[in-house]
Amino acid sequence: xxxxxxxxxxxxxxxxxxxxxxxxxxxxxxxxxxxxxxxxxxxxxxxxxxxxxxxxxxxxxxxxxxxxxxxxxxxxxxxxxxxxxxxxxxxxxxxxxxxxxxxxxxxxxxxxxxxxxxxxxxxxxxxxxxxxxxxxxxxxxxxxxxxxxxxxxxxxxxxxxxxxxxxxxxxxxxxxxxxxxxxxxxxxxxxxxxxxxxxxxxxxxxxxxxxxxxxxxxxxxxxxxxxxxxxxxxxxxxxxxxxxxxxxxxxxxxxxxxxxxxxxxxxxxxxxxxxxxxxxxxxxxxxxxxxxxxxxxxxxxxxxxxxxxxxxxxxxxxxxxxxxxx
Numbered sequence: 001x002x003x004x005x006x007x008x009x010x011x012x013x014x015x016x017x018x019x020x021x022x023x024x025x026x027x028x029x030x031x032x033x034x035x036x037x038x039x040x041x042x043x044x045x046x047x048x049x050x051x052x053x054x055x056x057x058x059x060x061x062x063x064x065x066x067x068x069x070x071x072x073x074x075x076x077x078x079x080x081x082x083x084x085x086x087x088x089x090x091x092x093x094x095x096x097x098x099x100x101x102x103x104x105x106x107x108x109x110x111x112x113x114x115x116x117x118x119x120x121x122x123x124x125x126x127x128x129x130x131x132x133x134x135x136x137x138x139x140x141x142x143x144x145x146x147x148x149x150x151x152x153x154x155x156x157x158x159x160x161x162x163x164x165x166x167x168x169x170x171x172x173x174x175x176x177x178x179x180x181x182x183x184x185x186x187x188x189x190x191x192x193x194x195x196x197x198x199x200x201x202x203x204x205x206x207x208x209x210x211x212x213x214x215x216x217x218x219x220x221x222x223x224x225x226x227x228x229x230x231x232x233x234x235x236x237x238x239x240x241x242x243x244x245x246x247x248x249x250x251x252x253x254x255x256x257x258x259x260x261x262x263x264x265x266x267x268x269x270x271x272x273x274x275x276x277x278x279x280x281x282x283x284x285x286x287x288x289x290x291x292x293x294x295x296x297x298x299x300x301x302x303x304x305x306x307x308x309x310x311x312x313x314x315x316x317x318x319x320x321x322x323x324x325x326x
Contacts, residue, residue, distance in 0.1 A: 063093025139164030
């Protein structure tokens with residue numbers, strides 16, 4: 001089968017190649033899936049460099065999440081051949097077939113395509129865990145979402161809007177503002193550069209934000225500490241900006257806000273019953289048509305370099321989805 005493999009770690013993707021490999025073997029407790037679509041995530045890029053928290057030793061097949069059809073499953077898995085499923089594991093999704101733990105798969109909600117099923121999982125799970133499970137999001141709250149053109153940022157905007165929040169979408173690329181508005185219809189879109197606190201204060205009438213969702217870090221985090229309302233929450237979802245920020249503890253003390261670290265996958269592993277509840281809530285919102293993942297481009301796996309380059313250069317508004325069969 002065709003698979004996108006990391007043969008060696010490298011800073012320039014030179015250790016990554018599309019290869020023909022032997023088909024995967026299904027172990028007990030796993031489900032063999034014919035992959036119809038697989039979505040690209042920032043950790044996929046980091047893993048090619050050995051810079052992600054999870055560091056598999058090469059060679060390995062890339063890909064965190066996918067959607068497809070069940071080929072074979074244990075009788076007690078609740079899944080049967082032909083079922084449409086979405087989900088994934090830490091690796092293995094960028095291939096024609098993948099063997100995935102049954103616990104890592106859920107049925108694709110009615111109305112979603114394979115591409116949308118592949119795009120909804122990690123992004124919306126991260127957004128829901130951060131905003132709702134840890135952030136306690138409620139209707140009418142003011143939410144500032146950074147990195148709003150990325151898969152996770154767009155998911156956070158879409159989810160917060162669906163749950164009745166007042167959403168300020170922030171991007172570092174002014175040219176993306178209209179595309180973000182068209183994709184997820186936030187209440188406002190701002191450019192998060194320099195001192196954006198004054199603009200946030202003006203939009204909120206001086207009340208600032210109940211939740212700030214930050215997958216960017218660096219200077220964006222620094223300024224975001226000035227945008228959190230008293231008693232609010234600043235959710236740290238990543239460091240796509242490159243610099244891991246630091247903070248003097250007197251700042252959250254004086255302003256009375258909480259800083260929450262978000263690792264959605266680890267949260268679900270430690271609290272599986274909550275992970276199941278999160279997945280069920282996301283599926284229900286999708287079935288109702290209240291959330292819809294944004295796909296920037298769908299590409300054959302043979303054009304994987306184009307997808308990685310677009311993500312790394314911040315061209316995207318939404319997710320890249322690969323078709324492993326082409």
